Amino acid sequence: MPQRYDELIKNNQIWANQKQQTMPEYFARLSHSQKPPFLYIGCSDSRMPLDTFTQTEPGELFVHRNIANQVSVTDINFLSVLDYAVNVLKVKHVIVCGHYRCGGVAAAYEGKVKGLVGNWINPIRELVLDYNAELNLIDDIEQRLDRLSELNVIKQVENLYKTSIVQHALAECNVCFQIHGWVLDLKTGLIKELELPLEQWKAKGLVPVGMAQ
Numbered sequence: 111m112p113q114r115y116d117e118l119i120k121n122n123q124i125w126a127n128q129k130q131q132t133m134p135e136y137f138a139r140l141s142h143s144q145k146p147p148f149l150y151i152g153c154s155d156s157r158m159p160l161d162t163f164t165q166t167e168p169g170e171l172f173v174h175r176n177i178a179n180q181v182s183v184t185d186i187n188f189l190s191v192l193d194y195a196v197n198v199l200k201v202k203h204v205i206v207c208g209h210y211r212c213g214g215v216a217a218a219y220e221g222k223v224k225g226l227v228g229n230w231i232n233p234i235r236e237l238v239l240d241y242n243a244e245l246n247l248i249d250d251i252e253q254r255l256d257r258l259s260e261l262n263v264i265k266q267v268e269n270l271y272k273t274s275i276v277q278h279a280l281a282e283c284n285v286c287f288q289i290h291g292w293v294l295d296l297k298t299g300l301i302k303e304l305e306l307p308l309e310q311w312k313a314k315g316l317v318p319v320g321m322a323q
């Protein structure tokens with residue numbers, strides 16, 4: 111694991127040289143344009159580079175990451191990314207990917223973090239209160255936090271459907287892209303596709319009737 115700053119630069123030079131030799135067209139193609147089919151909304155955690163876990167290359171994932179993969183409708187940074195991904199890049203899939211053992215989720219559960227980070231993860235604190243009864247049925251604290259990570263992802267997918275960007279896009283094209291909720295298990299490296307309460311969201315008018323998971 112590199113610890114020194116100059117190791118990063120050296121590693122980059124080695125990687126770029128190797129790529130040039132094995133795939134001479136690689137950088138010419140990469141610098142031309144991007145047409146990624148996926149928008150990845152993930153946690154800032156250093157263990158969560160989704161390209162490694164999905165074997166995707168530069169140019170294949172459009173990315174927005176923040177602490178505990180929040181979909182905040184007041185975050186102009188996030189909304190700009192979403193707008194560009196949906197309306198300009200026209201991605202085919204939007205993926206909210208959380209992970210088990212998420213520090214942001216654990217901090218929200220404990221309710222001890224103050225300041226800006228405490229503010230940021232407050233929506234998860236509200237989830238803890240909403241799902242208190244379900245969570246308390248799980249004796250093991252790690253499993254309880256894992257379940258909270260899942261509930262957090264499902265909530266963020268619901269928030270996505272609530273944005274005017276997604277609502278307008280779906281009204282125009284109905285099923286032009288799909289939204290998925292994932293959690294990554296850092297103990298196995300495997301992705302779990304979460305079941306989303308689409309029927310419930312359809313009943314609320316949040317999701318088009320023709321939308322399938």
Ligand SMILES: [Zn+2]
Nearest residue numbers: 153155212213
């Ligand atoms: Zn995290």
